[in-house]
Amino acid sequence: xxxxxxxxxxxxxxxxxxxxxxxxxxxxxxxxxxxxxxxxxxxxxxxxxxxxxxxxxxxxxxxxxxxxxxxxxxxxxxxxxxxxxxxxxxxxxxxxxxxxxxxxxxxxxxxxxxxxxxxxxxxxxxxxxxxxxxxxxxxxxxxxxxxxxxxxxxxxxxxxxxxxxxxxxxxxxxxxxxxxxxxxxxxxxxxxxxxxxxxxxxxxxxxxxxxxxxxxxxxxxxxxxxxxxxxxx
Amino acid sequence: xxxxxxxxxxxxxxxxxxxxxxxxxxxxxxxxxxxxxxxxxxxxxxxxxxxxxxxxxxxxxxxxxxxxxxxxxxxxxxxxxxxxxxxxxxxxxxxxxxxxxxxxxxxxxxxxxxxxxxxxxxxxxxxxxxxxxxxxxxxxxxxxxxxxxxxxxxxxxxxxxxxxxxxxxxxxxxxxxxxxxxxxxxxxxxxxxxxxxxxxxx
Numbered sequence: 425x426x427x428x429x430x431x432x433x434x435x436x437x438x439x440x441x442x443x444x445x446x447x448x449x450x451x452x453x454x455x456x457x458x459x460x461x462x463x464x465x466x467x468x469x470x471x472x473x474x475x476x477x478x479x480x481x482x483x484x485x486x487x488x489x490x491x492x493x494x495x496x497x498x499x500x501x502x503x504x505x506x507x508x509x510x511x512x513x514x515x516x517x518x519x520x521x522x523x524x525x526x527x528x529x530x531x532x533x534x535x536x537x538x539x540x541x542x543x544x545x546x547x548x549x550x551x552x553x554x555x556x557x558x559x560x561x562x563x564x565x566x567x568x569x570x571x572x573x574x575x576x577x578x579x580x581x582x583x584x585x586x587x588x589x590x591x592x593x594x595x596x597x598x599x600x601x602x603x604x605x606x607x608x609x610x611x612x613x614x615x616x617x618x619x620x621x622x623x624x625x626x627x628x629x630x631x632x633x634x635x636x637x638x639x640x641x642x643x644x645x646x647x648x649x650x651x652x653x654x655x656x657x
Numbered sequence: 658x659x660x661x662x663x664x665x666x667x668x669x670x671x672x673x674x675x676x677x678x679x680x681x682x683x684x685x686x687x688x689x690x691x692x693x694x695x696x697x698x699x700x701x702x703x704x705x706x707x708x709x710x711x712x713x714x715x716x717x718x719x720x721x722x723x724x725x726x727x728x729x730x731x732x733x734x735x736x737x738x739x740x741x742x743x744x745x746x747x748x749x750x751x752x753x754x755x756x757x758x759x760x761x762x763x764x765x766x767x768x769x770x771x772x773x774x775x776x777x778x779x780x781x782x783x784x785x786x787x788x789x790x791x792x793x794x795x796x797x798x799x800x801x802x803x804x805x806x807x808x809x810x811x812x813x814x815x816x817x818x819x820x821x822x823x824x825x826x827x828x829x830x831x832x833x834x835x836x837x838x839x840x841x842x843x844x845x846x847x848x849x850x851x852x853x854x855x856x857x858x859x
Contacts, residue, residue, distance in 0.1 A: 574835060583732035587837040599701025600688040601679060604840040611839075622737060622846065626686075629846040634731035634740060641735070641839050 425472070426480045427452050431495070433464045434488035435522070441491040451475075452483055463492040468528065470501065477506025477538060481514040487522040487551075497528035500560075503571060505536040513540045520551035530558040530608075530647050533591060537569030545577040547584075547615060553577065556654055558610040558647060561591055561603075568592050577615055577637075584615055584635050606643040610650035614638045614657060628653040660758065661780045661789045664750070667800060672749030676742055677801035677857035678702060678794065679841045682848040684805045692809075695802050696816045699795045703820055705838035707794030709733060710743075710773040711829035714790035717777025726774055727767045733835050734771075736842035738849045742859035747772040754779055787826035795820055801857060 429452035432445035441464040448454045451474035457465035468483070475481055487493045503512065518524055526543075533539070545553050555575070561568035570592030577584045589609065596602035603609060606627065615637040623630045628642040630653075642653035663669055680698065683689040689698050713730050717723060734740045747770040754763060754775065762778050773790050780786035799817045803810050828834075845859060 576835070583729050585735065586729065586732040586835045587735065588835040589837050589839070593704075595697070596701050596704050599697045599840075600683050600694070600844070601698045601701035601838060601841045602705060604688070606840075609839055624843070624846045624850060626847065627840075627843055629736070629843055631735060631737050631842075631846060633735055634737075635728070639735045641842060643839060643843065 425451065425474060428482040429454060430484045431466060432486045433491045433493045435490040441493060452481055463494055465494045465496070467496050467498050469498050473504070475512040475514060475539060476504050477512050478508050478510035479512040483516045485517070485524065486519045487524050489521040491522035493523070494525045500529045501531045503531060503533050503537040503539045503569065505538065505569060511538045511540060515542045515544070518545040518553060520545060520553055521548045523552040526555040528556065530560050532560040532563060533568040533571045534563060535566050535569055537571070539571045541571065541573040543575045547577065547579040549580055552616040554612070554614045556612040558608065558650060559589070559591060560647060561597065561607050575613065577613070579615070579636070582635060584637055585613055585633055585639065604643055606645060608644050608647055608650045610642045610654050612640045612654040612657060620657065630657055658785060661785045664776060664779060665789050665792050665796070667796070669753065671746065671753050673746055673793065673797055675857055676746060676797055676859045678798040678859065679844040679848070680798040680801045681805060681855065681857045682844040682851065684802070685851070689802065690806065692812050692816060695808065695813065699799060699816060699820060702798060702841065703791060703795050703822065703825055705836050706841055707791045708825050708829055709834050709836050710794055711787035711791040711826055712834040713771065713773035714777040714786040715783040715830045716833055717774040718781055718783045718786035723766055723774055727771060729833065730771045730773065736845050738845040738859065739842055742845065743771045744769040745858060747775045750775045783830050784826060787829040788823065791822045791825045791829065795822065805856065
């Protein structure tokens, strides 16, 4: 299945963030909330079981100056293998001049899945972005398939964060220099001009990025422990 | 080739001996205690942080813009403790290199450069630079393990010799990597916060 969806949000003359373009394409179904206000709320609903091996999904999101968007998931994403054994892929691209909060639910890498996920964000000088990723290596007692997940964010063309996370190689997942044998890895990046100090514990940290912004990282054995860290920033 | 050998030599006075690449923290937590757990640590470190560093050494050796590479490596190093360890080792290496191999390209490096960029500029050939960098990503922590855990030097040396350093160096020459190392980043941040005696700077 190949699908591309598009969402454009801009500020109207009353100071409300309004959805100007809403183009869904199964399985990427965008459901806007009815409330009108300074923040537009849109849910991203997977309207068919996806992604399966061979699927190629792409979503483009544009948020204009002064506008604010909260884009949320409604359910965990299960990465599943297809009958062909082909790789599936998803690309989410943000062009931000306002404020975006992208909070999908956890992604579960099931056995034999092969997926490539990319999130790209281009921010202008005053744009703000918050995005979260929680990866679960397999369902209960299941070995994970393979996933490459990349985040690249730039501000006015300059790189802020570029991280690829690869899971599914047992020798690296188990290494204390890899994923330390943890089943759940979560990150939340906040790209804004707020300065936050470093903090951390045994398997979590909140740190300032070199060119502005903050990254929270947590490794754990369950989603609740990991999201508790991410909720704190 | 001789430059690469000198940089990879543990007797090179670049200050690399004070960095354990996360091994001290891993050992303090009991995550690395013997040869099998050290092998697993070094394997993960090589395929993650080692590949990333080697890719930037190769790019610097190819003559790519050093300021752009420095900014790109910063964006790929979210942990401030890791950035500071990389720049401290770059600064130490640069100090020794200015006497040994003065050049205009060396002076074109940004202030307190990341170590892989210094290695790339000095070695000047992509694969050799990547190989030097990938080897240093495991040789330093391996020698720290001998000192911290009292492991058998022959056994540890055999582990280093068995790692896929050449494969990682070849892969690093293909495209600029962006591989993250979440556990290593968390170990590095925890090491900085650790109270009490620390033998290593990272």
